[in-house]
Amino acid sequence: MDDTNSLIEQRRTKLAALLEGGINPFMNKFTPDIGCGESRAKFEAKTLSDGSPVKIAGRITAHRDMGKSQFIDLRDVSGRVQVYAQKQALGDAAFDQFKHLDLGDFIGVEGTLFLTRTGEPSVKAERFTILSKALRPPPATWHGLEDTEIRYRQRYLDLIANDDVRKVFLMRSAIVREIRSFFHGRGYVEVETPMMQAIPGGAAAAPFKTWHNALGCEFFMRIALELYLKRLLVGGIDKVFEIGRNFRNEGLSRRHNPEFTMLEAYEAYGDYETMMETVESVIRHVAQTVLGTLVIEHRNAQGEIYKTIDLSQWRRVRYKDLVREKAGDDWFRITPEERRRRASEELKLGGDIAAGYEDFEVTGAVFEKLVEPTLIQPTFVTHLPRQLVPLAKLSPDDPTTVEVFECCINGQEISPGYTEQNDPVEQRNSLEHQAGGEQQKLDEDFLVALEHGMPPAGGIGIGIDRLCMMLLGQESIRDVILFPQLKPRG
């Protein structure tokens, strides 16, 4: 980021020369009539023909100097096209200027389409305009940009240098668009609820604090959307969803960013089974429309497939059954002491079983450490212990569990869902129990809302970032978030 290297000096000198020659290399406006990649595609598809006039604009990404003729690659979001400049056609002065363009500069070109001898669709330049002079060199395009720190801090350079990175983010945008389209198609109403909340609720997570000057009070960045969307169920919006940012003041990892995008959707008169169907359908819809397939292949740097996820088969299985598979058939028949011992010794979870863990947390550790990472194929884990989910309703057939699912794909929880608690008395009890006597954590207004009556409903959350990781074959959440959180520099 220093300003003192010779490449930058050279570009500043070129800028000064242009200005001295009466040329402003930062134009206010230039209107192309076709995209770079678009012109190329239409020429290849014969929608445009040899000699068709085009007006294009883009960034110079390659320069091949042949003496009295020059080739550059011009790129915009639609793709790349080659521009051919001849000394004869442009004249001495313009040709000399063309010759001294730099990689990274934006130019506008007017010319005609033609096919080179080697068969490359190209634009023969008749006129060109410098639209924006780049004062810093772009990253080399051959190796791409690999320095992770620069890739994340200066994502624009990553997008310029790495085609596959650009594709990932364009697809993420398409994924979110298709999710919206799916829910709108089912008659859901999309809403926006407060991100700054006096009492952050709907999850057990450490919040970020902020301060409102005029009101003179503390606020918290939201950790979930849940409690406000349920107020809207009370208010009569029977199908409601929101896609928005959550903020959790926790550690960072390959799977955690302090701010992450969550979809939550609630449907009156639905239950957890309704919502399982919804999750499966929306993910199938997104995979089919954005990727054109239900079979997701994850590839390594060498292009070899190391993981395949099949979104055409969705397994439903109870939490206790999965735990028994890993921890033994008799797991729930032995004593809590034996469970603790078996988990830490035979199952080698010693370091993961804290001394203060209650019995259900010991089982929870078995699930989290031994079961969840193995759930690569789409799996609805149902009937979780009631202590894990205070906002869901008990299962009539097993009151130690709740009507809940966790949809796991790619070894991660991608979507929880449940039959929502709408009994205000039960809800108060479980929230008070969860708050553990800290009264300020109780969202009284939410409880009052429930007392006005909330219809029976099913609800889900879908972690959009993790869904994108799964669909786009990325192993780090930082590779599906444009500007992942990093420690400030300097």
Place this chain on the structure above:
RNA sequence: GCCUCGGUAGCUCAAUGGCAGAGCAGCUGACUCUUAAUCAGUUGGUUCUAGGUUCAAGUCCUAGCCGGGGCACCA
């Protein structure tokens, strides 16, 4: 917060404790159909920072900064 690996030219990377290098890009020149253009020449360094050991440190030691991976935290 802890463990671990890494940080060298614009980019990708070399360099037994002994003159800091290569390819690409850049600059100059040649070439009117190239596409990782080619050819000739050439510039470019706070080796992350600050200390220390040593005749001599990119290299060894200490502390710190930033990043990756792991752990902890995390419904």
